[in-house]
Amino acid sequence: MTTYRDAGVDIDAGEETVRRIKPLVKKTFTPGVLHGIGAFGAFFQPDFSSYQTPVLVSSVDGVGTKLKVAFLAGRHETVGQDLVNHCVNDIAVCGAVPLFFLDYYATGRLDPDVAERVIAGFATACEQNGAALIGGETAEMPGLYDGGEYDLAGTIVGVVERSAILDGTKVQPGDVLLGLPSTGLHTNGYSLARKVLFARLGLDDRPAELGGQTVAEALLAVHRSYLAAIRALVDAGVARGFVHVTGGGIPGNTPRVLPEGTTFEVDYDAWPRPGVFQLIQRLGNVPEDDMRRTFNLGIGLVAVVAEADAERATQVWEAMGETVYRIGRVVAA
Numbered sequence: 001m002t003t004y005r006d007a008g009v010d011i012d013a014g015e016e017t018v019r020r021i022k023p024l025v026k027k028t029f030t031p032g033v034l035h036g037i038g039a040f041g042a043f044f045q046p047d048f049s050s051y052q053t054p055v056l057v058s059s060v061d062g063v064g065t066k067l068k069v070a071f072l073a074g075r076h077e078t079v080g081q082d083l084v085n086h087c088v089n090d091i092a093v094c095g096a097v098p099l100f101f102l103d104y105y106a107t108g109r110l111d112p113d114v115a116e117r118v119i120a121g122f123a124t125a126c127e128q129n130g131a132a133l134i135g136g137e138t139a140e141m142p143g144l145y146d147g148g149e150y151d152l153a154g155t156i157v158g159v160v161e162r163s164a165i166l167d168g169t170k171v172q173p174g175d176v177l178l179g180l181p182s183t184g185l186h187t188n189g190y191s192l193a194r195k196v197l198f199a200r201l202g203l204d205d206r207p208a209e210l211g212g213q214t215v216a217e218a219l220l221a222v223h224r225s226y227l228a229a230i231r232a233l234v235d236a237g238v239a240r241g242f243v244h245v246t247g248g249g250i251p252g253n254t255p256r257v258l259p260e261g262t263t264f265e266v267d268y269d270a271w272p273r274p275g276v277f278q279l280i281q282r283l284g285n286v287p288e289d290d291m292r293r294t295f296n297l298g299i300g301l302v303a304v305v306a307e308a309d310a311e312r313a314t315q316v317w318e319a320m321g322e323t324v325y326r327i328g329r330v331v332a333a
Helices: 011-026 066-073 078-091 112-131 190-197 215-219 229-238 249-257 275-284 289-294 306-318
Strands: 056-060 097-107 133-141 150-161 177-182 239-244 262-266 299-305 325-332
Touching: 011 056, 011 112, 011 133, 056 078, 066 078, 066 150, 066 190, 066 215, 078 097, 078 112, 078 150, 078 229, 078 239, 097 112, 097 229, 112 133, 112 150, 112 262, 177 306, 190 215, 215 275, 229 299, 229 306, 249 262, 249 289, 249 299, 275 289, 299 306, 299 325
Parallel strands: 097 133
Antiparallel strands: 056 150, 097 150, 177 299, 177 325, 239 299, 262 325
């Protein structure tokens, strides 16, 4: 007799995982949520009474090979936060506010302890961003993933007033680029970072460039959410566009919000480069062009504002406790 468990799928572990995550998920529920987890679909009734022409904005993403660091370190509490915050940032730079989030957790062998820690990260970030965690999928697939490994994906859905969409159409030559610091690599460039760092260092090493942090702490720093900072400039009426600096760095992402006939200039000496990037470049002898096109290099969000609004935008952000750098400008192509 051969059971499903013999084949590598533990139904009891799945049911235990659901039991554990129910209270975590419930904490994220907003008034629009109509049903708890367990149904075949997730129900959300949005309140668009304050919108004239509401437009839904969505994004889907994963965490990438940052997960490999989490596996090695045995730290699973933060990667869920990484995923939610990344997705939130992607729609926030379009002018949207998040409504709800859906997650996908796939693993070779389901460990309820690990799953609970990962999904607790989802719940923490959803609660912080005002998004409901209304549904997801946990899949146990032996043979597809190595034991102890998992993969994550997530989808965010938000809303923006159509007239308030930020798509770069208002950007003009002469506009200023203002940058906010990242919290590290965020969720990009880990294939290069792992190749360079793990050839010479262990997770618990504390090289001088990291200022007392271990390699694991530096690499697993949470990808921060910029939602509050973005909304502050939108509410102040000074935002013409935003750039979420993800894969491709500043050179690869800034053109996504520039209208035809424009380009941009960046002064890479305008902000201090965090030690983790200095360490990667030094140990791997990584060319500067590769560094700029792979990593955020310490700037996770860029705002595009008119020259006349640059001081006001800086004041708004500094009042929130942000450190603001004037990193470049938009120019005619």
